[in-house]
Amino acid sequence: MKRLIMILAALASPAMAQDFSDGSEAKTWNLYGESPARFEAKVVDILCEMTGDCAAECGGGTRQLGLLRRADDVLVFPNKNAQAAFSGAVVELAPFCGKEVEVDGLLITDPDLGAKHIYLVQKIRNLCDAEWTAANRWTKEWAKANPEAKGKGPWFRRDPRIKAQIAAHGYTGIGPEAEKPFIKEWFE
Amino acid sequence: MRIIAMSLCLLVSGTFGAQASEGERVQIKGEIIDTWCYYSGVMGGPDAVTGSAHHTCALWCSAGGIPVGLLAEDGTVYMVLKIKGDANSAGGDTQLNLASHEITADGILYKRDGLNYLVVEKVVTDHGITNLNHEDYGPIPGFAIPDPTK
Numbered sequence: 001m002k003r004l005i006m007i008l009a010a011l012a013s014p015a016m017a018q019d020f021s022d023g024s025e026a027k028t029w030n031l032y033g034e035s036p037a038r039f040e041a042k043v044v045d046i047l048c049e050m051t052g053d054c055a056a057e058c059g060g061g062t063r064q065l066g067l068l069r070r071a072d073d074v075l076v077f078p079n080k081n082a083q084a085a086f087s088g089a090v091v092e093l094a095p096f097c098g099k100e101v102e103v104d105g106l107l108i109t110d111p112d113l114g115a116k117h118i119y120l121v122q123k124i125r126n127l128c129d130a131e132w133t134a135a136n137r138w139t140k141e142w143a144k145a146n147p148e149a150k151g152k153g154p155w156f157r158r159d160p161r162i163k164a165q166i167a168a169h170g171y172t173g174i175g176p177e178a179e180k181p182f183i184k185e186w187f188e
Numbered sequence: 189m190r191i192i193a194m195s196l197c198l199l200v201s202g203t204f205g206a207q208a209s210e211g212e213r214v215q216i217k218g219e220i221i222d223t224w225c226y227y228s229g230v231m232g233g234p235d236a237v238t239g240s241a242h243h244t245c246a247l248w249c250s251a252g253g254i255p256v257g258l259l260a261e262d263g264t265v266y267m268v269l270k271i272k273g274d275a276n277s278a279g280g281d282t283q284l285n286l287a288s289h290e291i292t293a294d295g296i297l298y299k300r301d302g303l304n305y306l307v308v309e310k311v312v313t314d315h316g317i318t319n320l321n322h323e324d325y326g327p328i329p330g331f332a333i334p335d336p337t338k
Contacts, residue, residue: 029228033229050269051269051296053275062277079227088253108227162247171244186333
């Protein structure tokens with residue numbers, strides 16, 4: 001029995017104890033539960049990976065993408081790119097669909113909230129390339145896709161879909177008229 | 189030397205695993221949330237980054253391609269991969285329209301490496317925004333609502 005336990009422990013240990021901070025140049029975001037992590041992985045369409053419902057080119061930027069980590073076969077979920085702009089990671093990873101890459105960024109782990117293998121990607125490169133690509137292209141891609149929204153201020157104040165939602169349902173979602181007293185009081 | 193390095197790269201290529209897993213039919217009631225703010229704590233504690241207090245930010249994040257999740261009543265988060273036949277989980281309209289809404293979802297649950305993934309086949313009930321916490325927390329983040337006096 002003791003031997004069996006030791007074998008099971010040895011089998012389980014790589015995934016449990018592996019530290020991916022070696023060689024990482026990730027910048028801190030001073031987040032609770034963050035840890036720098038640089039690792040090799042394959043970029044996959046998560047829906048395809050989990051269910052077999054696949055699309056050409058991983059959905060071409062429309063589907064959430066994952067990082068199937070080489071060291072332990074864990075599916076890491078990049079939730080965020082490197083910009084402080086309410087932007088995800090799909091635009092950054094989509095050009096690497098199906099490719100083997102190296103990424104650098106921050107892993108987020110918070111057992112109280114169920115956060116495990118959540119990732120903020122800061123840079124990415126093909127496994128065999130020397131050159132890194134910074135994971136900060138989202139706002140430029142948004143500007144290309146929304147030329148009519150050109151103007152001053154951050155993208156999220158100009159985005160047509162967001163503006164339509166706020167016009168219809170207010171900033172709190174309870175309705176523009178219903179939230180008026182709250183907004184008035186908040187800014188008094 | 190570069191040829192040797194490239195050869196080594198080719199040798200180690202194609203070794204990643206890939207597997208589709210069995211799902212389980214479930215029905216879950218919960219709130220459609222923005223997972224980054226929830227998991228990272230970047231805007232504060234979990235109670236502040238849900239509901240009407242966080243609605244504008246939830247719109248920003250959903251439109252920005254950050255994955256949405258279904259936060260169940262027991263605190264479990266389900267990463268939503270597809271909803272009502274719409275696989276556009278990176279900024280799609282279906283998920284944007286449900287930001288901060290409490291829904292009852294019927295679909296297939298998949299689990300891998302400690303995370304829950306949900307394919308919502310049907311929104312059985314859209315309860316609307318029921319977590320009216322903006323009076324308690326104010327807008328999260330504070331600049332979510334522009335100052336109307338400026």
